[in-house]
Amino acid sequence: MAERPWDEDHLPLVGKDVDNRPTTWLVRVVRELPHPDSALVTEVVRTHDGTELVRRSLPVERGAAVERLLDNEIRALNRVGRRYPGGRHPGELPRLVGFDFDSAEPFALLSRYPGPTVGDTLRTLLTDERRKFTVSLFRALAQLAAVDLVHGAVGLSSMCWDGAVVRLIGFEHALLAGERVRPGVTPAHLGDDVLAAGLVVHRLMTGRAPARRDAPPDLTGAPDAITSLLRGVFDQDPGRRPAARDLLERLGAGGDLPEPLDPDTALRAGRERFDRARPAKAVRVPPPPLLRPDPAPPPPTRGPVPPVRRPAPRRGTWPLLPVGLVVVLLAATVVLLVVTR
């Protein structure tokens, strides 16, 4: 009998890979990872071939709300995995290895986190590391924005740092741009992540957290390096905040982001066929009038008054003044002759 390459501590995890292929992983839980601010369980697991992965799953106390959080994470990382396949996958974003959302024990299986969450280690970063950290953080956001994803909870507990790259983790609040958590609340905006990352960068550069979580930091009197980088980041209107790509430009690091695949390319032909079958309603324009109306008077102009053109004398007509003089002279001559007789 062949020896099994795994021991009895390994349990099967049955799910699908990011290409939807049914897959079974034999895993053993190594340890639970502290994940502040997360309602999901986070564990390091080791597969039978020794690979370490991260499993995200439901806590004991569960229900529709917490299931939705896991669904958010699986959906977001599925989207990242499909749009950045193979070698395009950004190092700043977790790779979804597998998932299951159908069974009694749903899970997401992710690539190993590169290090602990940032937390208080932020203030220990050296000057050069701070720049790397900032660039990497905005790269993560730019790559998310390119696939229309809003992380929704960017903060010190949702990013890992290995000395070279920031990796965003904890996608349980991730939504597509424009989606709402529930009806009636403000829709998710890419600018939400920019503001949250701006707070982290401000803290990184100043060592100070904002006095209130909901109040943006005051940049008055801050060094130029901070104000020029974070200009507009804390605007009340998320639509007026700079994009993550803009911030990379400000940092002089905007050049080499991987281009995600565009899934709409595959849908174009179908949309065109739909439009032929159901033409979109054109903007309604009033029907043309039955009678041609009188031409409207020209609008008043504010420019210089154009010179009045005098009509040119018409050709083939007699000049009036010389003829009049001749008539007057003839009449005077006749009168003089009559009087002198």
Added chain:
Amino acid sequence: MNQPPVGPDPARALCPICLDYFPWREDPLYERVVEASGARWEPVNLSGINNAVKRADRRARCYVKCTNPSRDGTPEHYLPVSHRGHGEPVVIGLVGRGKSGKTHLLVAMLLEALRGDLSAHGLSFEPADEFRHLLFKQSIDQFLRGKKLDSTKDRVHDFAAYFLVRTPDGRARPLIFFDVAGEDFMTPGLGGRNARFLLGATALMFVDDPEHTVPARRPDAIDGPAAQNDAFNTAVARLRSRGDIRKVPVAVVITKADELRYEHPVDRWFRRDDASEPLSAAGFRAESRDVFALLHHHGAQPVLEVFEQFDRGTLHVVSATGTPVDQGVYPRGVRPVRVLRPLLALLAMTGVVEGPEASEVGR
């Protein structure tokens, strides 16, 4: 010999089951009596009830026997008294192959409708057929316990559910659903009775599942999309005897869309919680366009073609249960997703929901 007039008549009613016009006689009324020995229809005598309120209440739960004047072999059948006295009934037929998820869709949809989930649109629903609703309620209870429903059977002749839908302006319309098992629907014979409801349907839901439309994204995909949908073909062929079939409003529904929940563009539509938002024709169009494009990309020709055969229609992705069944049960219970969208679309397209936006839905 004088031919009886064919068409609406105050003293006559169109039976949605046998499609005969028959004299509406409430003397006698009937009720369904269920005993250990079996169930039967019995005449009811209300003449002894001298309290008008009590009498009205009792009458509302009675039935009128259809005389089936054509004697076409349809088994004896009865209609609830609410069939008369309200507006013209809206008859919605579900069309789809066996195991495409029609029954689960209908149960989930009506469960949410009865719960008041369309109240934002001023719509309220109430059962108007006590006998059939008791049967239907058994399905609802089974569904809520997370158990897979039995496939439809023995409903070749009868409708599945009968409701009154009340609108904001105080109108009430009977709302009747036909859900015939896919296999029975396509079985020839029975004098054509198996799909006869199509001839009287006000609107149709064409139902199919990802297994037959978008198989490439399924874990166990082997074949391409189904080249034929016999249920759709049967329905369209049958409808042709009505004349201009293009005028029938349709909703084309991809059920079990939880299988596609992480697929673009389903990942955006599947999670949208817009049941309480104002009705938007543009919203229906945008979803229809995306679903059409997805089906086109995967070569689901039967679904595309059936949609294109009607002038007014919408396309939807829904899930009656939220997750697939596992050995007869839904492991984390059932959580219907977007099941009211096709119903709302059909209610707009049939004029039950009125207004400028409703009048543009599906065009």
